[in-house]
Amino acid sequence: ALEVRLASRPKGWPTEDDFEIAEVEIPTPGEGQILVRNVVMSVDPYMRGRMNDVKSYVPPFQVGAPLEGGAVGEIVAVGEGVETLKTGDNVLHGLGWRDYALVDAKHVVKVDGSVAPLSTYLGVLGMPGLTAYAGLLATAEFKEGDAVFVSGAAGAVGQIVGQIARLKGASQVIGSAGSADKVKYLTEELGFDAAFNYKDGPVAELLAAAAPNGIDVYFDNVGGEHLEAAIETLNLNGRITMCGAISQYNASEKPTGPSNMIQILAKRLTLRGMLVGDHKALQQQFVSEVAAWIASGELKYSETVIEGGTAQAPAAFLGMLRGENTGKMLVQF
Ligand code: NDP
Numbered sequence: 510a511l512e513v514r515l516a517s518r519p520k521g522w523p524t525e526d527d528f529e530i531a532e533v534e535i536p537t538p539g540e541g542q543i544l545v546r547n548v549v550m551s552v553d554p555y556m557r558g559r560m561n562d563v564k565s566y567v568p569p570f571q572v573g574a575p576l577e578g579g580a581v582g583e584i585v586a587v588g589e590g591v592e593t594l595k596t597g598d599n600v601l602h603g604l605g606w607r608d609y610a611l612v613d614a615k616h617v618v619k620v621d622g623s624v625a626p627l628s629t630y631l632g633v634l635g636m637p638g639l640t641a642y643a644g645l646l647a648t649a650e651f652k653e654g655d656a657v658f659v660s661g662a663a664g665a666v667g668q669i670v671g672q673i674a675r676l677k678g679a680s681q682v683i684g685s686a687g688s689a690d691k692v693k694y695l696t697e698e699l700g701f702d703a704a705f706n707y708k709d710g711p712v713a714e715l716l717a718a719a720a721p722n723g724i725d726v727y728f729d730n731v732g733g734e735h736l737e738a739a740i741e742t743l744n745l746n747g748r749i750t751m752c753g754a755i756s757q758y759n760a761s762e763k764p765t766g767p768s769n770m771i772q773i774l775a776k777r778l779t780l781r782g783m784l785v786g787d788h789k790a791l792q793q794q795f796v797s798e799v800a801a802w803i804a805s806g807e808l809k810y811s812e813t814v815i816e817g818g819t820a821q822a823p824a825a826f827l828g829m830l831r832g833e834n835t836g837k838m839l840v841q842f
Contacts, residue, residue: 510535511819512575512607513691519560521761522830527560528823531575536611538588543614545582546819550605550840551631552826553578553665557758566784576822577818579636580605581620581627582842594619601630603771608819608842625800632665632837633803633810636785640752641669641728642795643788646677648750649726650783653678656720658739660684661730661755662704663691663811669799670728671701673806683719684737685712687832694835699809707731713738720813723747731756737767743778751782759830818842 516529536542570576575609584598591614594600600617604610609653620630625650632638644666645651657674661667662684686703691739693706703719716724716738725747728740732754739749757764773780802808813834815825823841829838 510608512821513822514575515560515570515572517563517572518553518724519557519759522688522759523557523560523827525823525827528576530820530823533607535609538586538591538611540589541591541592541614541746542588542611543584543591543617544586544599545580545602545604545610545617547580547582547605547608547610547611547842548599549582549628549631549814549842550577550580550822552757552822552829552838552840553636554753554755554829556826556832557656562802564728566786567678572604573829575604576606577603579603579631580608580610581630582610585609588614599627601635604804606819606822614702625803626842628812628814628837628839629810632812634668634800635657637837638669639788639792639795640783640785641666642673642799642841643785643791644674644728644750644752644783645670645726647750647788647791648783649728651677651679651726654680655841656681656722656744657726658683658685658716658720658724658742659728659730660707660735660739661753662686662701663835664694665834667728668699668810668836670696671695672802673799674726675700676802676807678817681722681724683716685715685725685731691835694811699718707735713741716742726750728752729754733757735762737769740767740769740772740778743772743776745776747776747778749778749780751780755830766818775810812839813837814839816841 514529519527666714668747692704694819695701705715723744733756
């Protein structure tokens with residue numbers, strides 16, 4: 510069986526050489542453990558941060574050790590003392606980047622592929638979906654009538670943020686993304702009122718043109734120039750959810766901060782950081798509301814699925830960083 514290890518800590522943009530595909534024995538579950546054959550795994554932006562040797566809210570990956578991350582698989586063997594799970598069950602767990610995962614039964618969540626496709630537990634109904642839901646409704650305290658701007662809008666989190674805003678009565682929903690096709694997807698498929706390709710010019714100008722009445726909420730997935738443009742465009746008492754800053758994850762030099770921070774004072778803006786792990790209390794409300802919107806057709810989602818399992822995981826991860834995904838980037842085994 511195969512697993513992906515961190516071969517070296519990337520400096521700036523990672524390359525295939527920073528990963529090693531290693532051959533390993535299939536393990537046998539001990540007491541309280543289960544053996545899972547992975548079916549689909551997630552590649553996420555936060556994994557780039559874990560490749561650096563810095564202290565953060567999750568510890569760094571270790572060079573020579575397998576990478577970790579969200580995955581869904583099928584239980585193929587069950588150790589002694591495991592009462593609640595059986596062979597054939599599907600589970601969500603934290604040991605992707607490998608063909609077979611040996612996990613503690615108490616660290617997995619049972620999922621049902623007949624209720625929703627297994628991939629959605631890693632996307633729209635999983636961590637990215639909850640990030641969108643909590644980041645908009647709890648962190649930004651979205652209210653009906655707000656004009657909402659979301660960057661990274663065609664990605665896993667962004668595509669859900671914009672649609673929740675629309676469904677909850679935003680006065681305008683604006684998105685930015687990195688290609689003409691993604692812009693079209695936002696306005697023609699997802700019901701965004703306006704969208705632009707941030708590569709077409711200065712973000713401040715593109716945003717001002719798309720939001721003539723300003724914005725009340727900015728959901729930040731990107732940071733940098735996008736954040737500065739949003740501060741410029743936000744209305745009085747506007748709110749910013751700081752969810753991510755992907756434009757800076759591969760920077761080899763210290764990024765520069767927004768030059769217009771003084772507007773936070775003048776416009777009484779609120780900037781609030783969020784981590785999805787702090788919002789477990791919203792999980793049930795999130796799933797029931799979003800699943801109902803999917804069932805009624807009011808909320809749509811995309812996935813970009815790379816075939817080929819473990820061996821293709823590094824390429825999928827690098828592709829996601831470059832923007833090759835629309836919606837959630839996944840690896841199918
Ligand atoms: P996405 O599915 O959005 O994939 C990443 C996308 O980032 C790419 O598709 C690409 O799209 C875009 N991107 C890459 N480089 C740049 C750049 N320089 N400027 C602008 N956009 C860029 O990922 P997720 O939805 O999983 O994550 C989105 C953000 O949310 C990330 O910042 C992530 O770290 C954060 N996050 C935070 C969480 C939290 O708890 N705080 C939890 C989950 C995610 P494009 O073609 O548009 O450039």
